[in-house]
Amino acid sequence: MTGKIRKATRHVNQNEGLIFEKSSPGKAAWKLPPLDVPEVDAGNLLGASERKDLGHMPEVSEIEIIRHFTRLSTWNYAIDLGMYPLGSCTMKYNPRVNEVVARLEGIANGHPYQPERASQGALRIMKTLSECLIEITGMDAITLQPAAGAHGELTGLLMVRAHHESRNSPRKKILIPDSAHGTNPATAAMVGYAVENLKSNSRGMVEVSALEAQMNEDVAALMLTNPNTLGVFEQEIHKIADILHAKGGLLYMDGANMNALVGKVRPGDFGVDLMHLNLHKTFSTPHGGGGPGSGPVAIRKFLEPFLPRPVLTTKSDGTLGFDYDRAQSVGRVRSFYGNFGMFVRALAYIMANGPDGLRQTTEDAVLNANYIRKGLEGTYDLPYSTPSMHEVIFSDRVQAKRGVKTMDVAKRLIDYGFHPYTTAFPLIVPGALMIEPTESESKEEMDLFIEAMKSIAEEAENDLQTVLSAPHSTRVSRLDETAAARKPVLRWKPEGS
């Protein structure tokens, strides 16, 4: 097996139980300094509210904690270990300097309510990042409050709703292409809109005539991802915008795929009214095993009155501050000002790149996706031959004939030392393999990936069982998800309880 698997070999993989199984009374990993004020009697101060017992909270030493989490960490795959081609997620390198600057004393320990006079550093970071993102998107204003992409969508649609209501024309529907990510329809529903599906054409783009037929005064907005989830640029984007605008609708862009556009084209220039960005994708803030993220929403001027409160402003004396007095605001969408720590990292990334670096990054991301497309075309089915931007979508049509589905190929890819691609969507491609290499991959790493994918396709022909029972090199394999959901065990309990 190891002969054909060039990237991965074995490494020590230690067993490790739950932390509770290591706990015993009297062990400790903490030490407090002596109190410099008089001791208090908690019972006296708190009365009936005093807590006496902390149940099964662990008692362990520091070395055990270090080993516990270090061992757990070795069970994870990560960008730091290699290519992580999860389509739509933009798993790029997370620069270490970002982490260093986010931990500087005044930045990490800045309190959100400290006087504005003593907050000029944080406000300057927010202001500079806002200006960069406005320039990159070609929009007029921005809110940094939303915590992630889905939350950005929610914030955006709240502003869409406020806009229509302010014109006494509340509308009922949001149009969403059938290729969209699940958060788009879920968000529209949560804001109280009906979702109307928009069919893609044979080139994988919005069918303009269908949009024309479906567009009317009941439509509040179209939520469009561009490049869309097939990695295809919506070439008729301006016609799309015109059709919406003619009937008073707005064009919302899901900016999850901005890594294909930064420095090359600006959504504000092609008719987008509002859009969110994912700082944890395009702007390199780490995914951290599922967050934290940050999902700023950039808007055109006419939506400014509806921005979440407070809005960053420059005062007459040149200092920065917050404006809370915003009568038409959709209100707060997040405590304080959003995920500030992510703003720091995203800005550090933009500074490390500059205009030339950002452009080169985008070009390399598109170059890489096309290299992989070229390498695997012919081996895997390419359902849409339209040119690819930053990601390429294959299907398992060829392999499925042998009973090998996209998830089987994905699981086998793990044995070759890669993280799988995205399998869950777009729904218009049955059995999708959604591959986004990002700019962070060298030619050598991509060659290994292509080789691995081709080798799996061969195995699907000659060594079926190896693929169907993969992965073989992991601690656990093919966990029973059905059982997990049927009778959920969501916490550890001591034996006998």
Added chain:
Amino acid sequence: MRYLPKSPADREAILKVIGARSIDDLFAPIPEEYRLKRDLKVPRQMAESEIVEWFRERSRENGDGLCSFLGAGAYLHYRPVIIDALISRGEFLTAYTPYQAEISQGTLQAIFEFQTMICELLEELERMVTPKTACVLIQSPNFFGTIEDVAAIAEIAHRKNVLLVVSIAEAVSLGIVEPPRQADIVAMEAQSFGVPPSFGGPFCGIIATREQFVRQMPGRLAGQTVDREGRRGFVLTLATREQHIRREKATSNICTNQALVALMVNIFMTTYGKVGLRELAKQNLAKAAYAAQQFGKHVKVLFPGSPRFNEFVIATSEDPYAINGRMLGNKIVGGLPLKKFYPEFGNASLWCCTELTTRTAIDTAVGFVAESERSIRSAKEESVEEVAG
């Protein structure tokens, strides 16, 4: 650009393989009229050393070195160094949401342990109820630092057949304050557990509920299961609530959440554990009690009868913004003036002391407030004398 792993020759070679003449060919799908033909107006490409220096300057402009009495939802506690040592491991830092369970067991087991510890801290939510339609929402300790009588409120809520939702903003309080075990749902902010205030985020919001409501709960959940060999392992579970399965019918629309922050909280809870969390909470209690007592010699401390944890409200005669302004000159950030949120509170301000607040800082702050009271009093006396004279 130093993050990009390709030489010009690599790029040429790749273009050749693809069959493109130049990189522009690959951007041909973008209509010509929209293509940006100039540089973006963003800062020029900077060296790492320049970036660090730029942010150092921002750090200095941002209260670096100040001693603060602010709480009100963001708390400065000591962060054990092992938190950053561990979360900086690339395997945690640079992994995605654990969709592929086989190569995400580290993250998944950590989430499972996190879920367990939060349940232990909140204790089994004890009552079984039938689904109801309305709810009562309270925070304890509340915004003024006062601990609510959750049991009494629960009794009323449940008699009226409504759900009780309790929110907790200061997690460290759970070390010594009874958890709201009568609540149906607890919404809690765990920032206090090892997460830097970071000018307001990212933090770690948590929702905990009785088992019967779990299928209505938003967000990612890790569940225990077995693999095909019967080995214990963990997966993301109850996905039928979620947007990627149910689209517009989803009851959970959370994709990226706060996983790495939850890991910080997890390591913090593990470090202090069963005994340390109580001792830590006790120090907070002692510092705030001392401070309230010292302030009480000069000004009124509001809500004197109610128990409190590490925050309290004082009412000064002078505008707290003015007193705070003078204190800032001495590198102290005073309590939060409440008139911004509650105009009816006049000159009241909310003060917070944690285990990091020194007695010296408390005494200095009390000195400023005492001085303010003295000068107001003597100004009054003078004007009385003037009238008399």
